[in-house]
Amino acid sequence: MTAPLNRAAEWVSPEHQPLVLGGLVLLSLTVFLAAAWPKYKVLRLAAADTTRFGDPLKRLAHVWRIVFAQTKLLKRPGPGWMHALIFWGFCILLLRAAQFFAIGFFPGLPFRALGGFWQAYLFIKDIFVLLVTGAVLYAFYRRLAARPPRLTLSAEGLLILALILIIMMTDALFEAAFFELYPAAASPWSPVGYFTARAVFDHCPVAAVQAWHNFAYWGHIVAILVFIDLLPRSKHFHIVTSFANVYYANISGHAEPPERLDFEDESQETFGVTRIEEFSWKSLLDLHTCTECGRCDQVCPALNSGKPLSPKEFTVALRGHLNAATPALLGGGATTDRPALAGDSIADETVWSCTTCGACEEECPLEIQYVNKMIDLRRGLVMMESRFPHELNRAFKSLETNGNPWGFGRDSRADWAAELGVPLWDKNRPTEYLYFVGCNGSFDNRGKQVAAAVVRLLQAAGVDFSILGKAEGCTGDPARRAGNEYLFDMLAAQNAETFRANGVTKVVTHCPHCFNSLKNEYPAFGARLDVFHHSELLGRLVADGKLAPGGAAAQGNVVYHDSCYLGRHNKLYDAPRSVIAAGGQAAREPENSRERGTCCGAGGARFLLEENTGTKMSHNRIDELMQTNPDTIAVSCPFCVLMLEDAVKSKNLSVKVKDIAELLSQGKTTD
DSSP states (O other): OOOOTTOOOTTSOTTTHHHHHHHHHHHHHHHHHHHHHHHHHHHHHSBOOOSSSSOHHHHHHHHIIIIISOTTGGGSHHHHHHHHHHHHHHHHHHHHHHHHHHHHHOTTOOGGGGTHHHHHHHHHHHHHHHHHHHHHHHHHHIIIIIOOTTSOOOHHHHHHHHHHHHHHHHHHHHHHHHHHHOGGGOOTTSHHHHHHIIIIITTSOHHHHHHHHHHHHHHHHHHHHHHHHHGGGSGGGHHHHHHHHHHTSOOSSSOOOOOOOOTTOTTOOOOSOSSGGGSBHHHHHHHHHOOOOOHHHHHOTTGGGTOSOOHHHHHHHHHHHHHHHHHHHTTSSOGGGSOOTBTTTBOHHHHHHOOOOOHHHHHOTTOOOOHHHHHHHHHIIIIITOOOOTHHHHHHHHHHHHSSTTOOOGGGTTGGGTTTTOOBOOTTSOOSEEEOOHHHHHHOHHHHHHHHHHHHHHHHTTOOEEBOGGGOOOOSHHHHHTTOHHHHHHHHHHHHHHHHHHTOOEEEESOHHHHHIIIIIGGGGTOOOEEEEHHHHHHHHHHTTSSOOOSGGGGSSEEEOOOTTTTTTTOOOHHHHHHHHTTTSOOBOOSSOGGGOOOOSOTTTGGGSOOOSSSOHHHHHHHHHHTTOOSEEEESOHHHHHHHHHHHHHTTOOOEEEEHHHHHTTSOOOO
């Protein structure tokens, strides 16, 4: 029998086959667009975001790392390899899918006449058919047997897995039946089809093999089309949106600052987000890209300490609100009929539970952003509805009148330095560095000890520096993270003007929150500074021989706790560790460290709020750190010092908590 190359069998006659297939494709495309097109139109209606179109080559490289190389997924090997194999398999099998449709539209196309290339492709394709099949079976096991708590078990998810399995099986059956019908075409280069033909069809009548061939072809086509039509109606829409979401992600190398609001724009009626369409188009694209994998939940310090915040459920709730509001947004219903975004769809307590630590964003394999959505919702609650935790009332008033959140007088800001001989900044004789002390180092008793240690080290190393004294004000970080953008704008503008008027160009600070604001957020206010965290400067002074290593060795076993705003937000992991290592021993690492370091609970202005629900986040973090049997916990953030020392006292532990400057200051300076 002569093989009609790549002809689907005879359930549909060759002359009608293109019409039938064309009808199925047209129907599928119509069903897909009916669900996907409204989502696209709503994205067009959302708030603008013009910051995501530069650096195309850098963005394409980012897509390659995150999407194609699956670097984030593979941080968790088991499920990571499962998803990666399915994704890579689909990439390989795209050409195979094209062949199936080409067979239907052009029955005589000689794919098998492509020679060595086609043989090599079929071999690789068969390998991935096996790998994808194994990955899908493992996925079924995880969902139906292992059932990790972070996974959401859904019928649609099981259906998608079933369709993938059908696509793999019908591919193998189609090839096997073809080889059985046309033995001359059989090739060990297609091992799955070759051996399936021997195992399944060797003793089958020709008519039965022909029927299986027909069934496999049309089953494969229908499974692909049904799979496509399910995408915009399920979480699996990420298969369509993930490439764009990663391409337009934050590629700056540091946390993306919240957008600065224009309070001079008289046409702007609302500030923050009170309605779903006030989110940017990228924020809404995030919602369509969430796979509900739950990786964000695993690392969320709020959720893991019993707070009512699940990053996954937060995103799913926003997506549900968006889908429900879509008809009204597109003109099909009244906009007043939908529930409130914050308060109904998202509980207030959920919004205020977030520490803005960024762990969820670091873990998300598709670069979904959570922190700025929380800040946008807080802005809406604070500035439009005056609805926020009562503890913030005093903090907001004090920030406005005294330039710090605790009510201390502005004139006492430099009292801590009275006996240390620290000069005040003189714009006529400026020093090389401005030491920006921050509110904690200026007013908190424990923070003053850290500031004094920094001063002693800089003086001993001969660094030319001075402070602003009472001319320094809070950077506004707690105001911005708490949603009071107007107050942040005022504080940042005042500081930026002070920097310009005094000719400040280089700043060192020991507070990661000040560091982040000055370095990443103040450029929007015209203050473009060279900003250094004290760990960077101290490490350089040790390396240059201006400070002698010492101190750490005298503290016994030292474990290092990563600050969220120094680590995840600014990718500074090695500098503080080098300062500790200069003392003669490397810091021990807790199980969760570096980009996965657990938050102490202070960020997001949470240090101003009572923690009345669940356990304290600082207590959870101390439990993790104590697993390394430390004598000293080294930190590089004054708020981490406060939170962790509070946990140490509450748990009656003997371990010490010290800033890296305090460790280094116990050494001796060189001559």
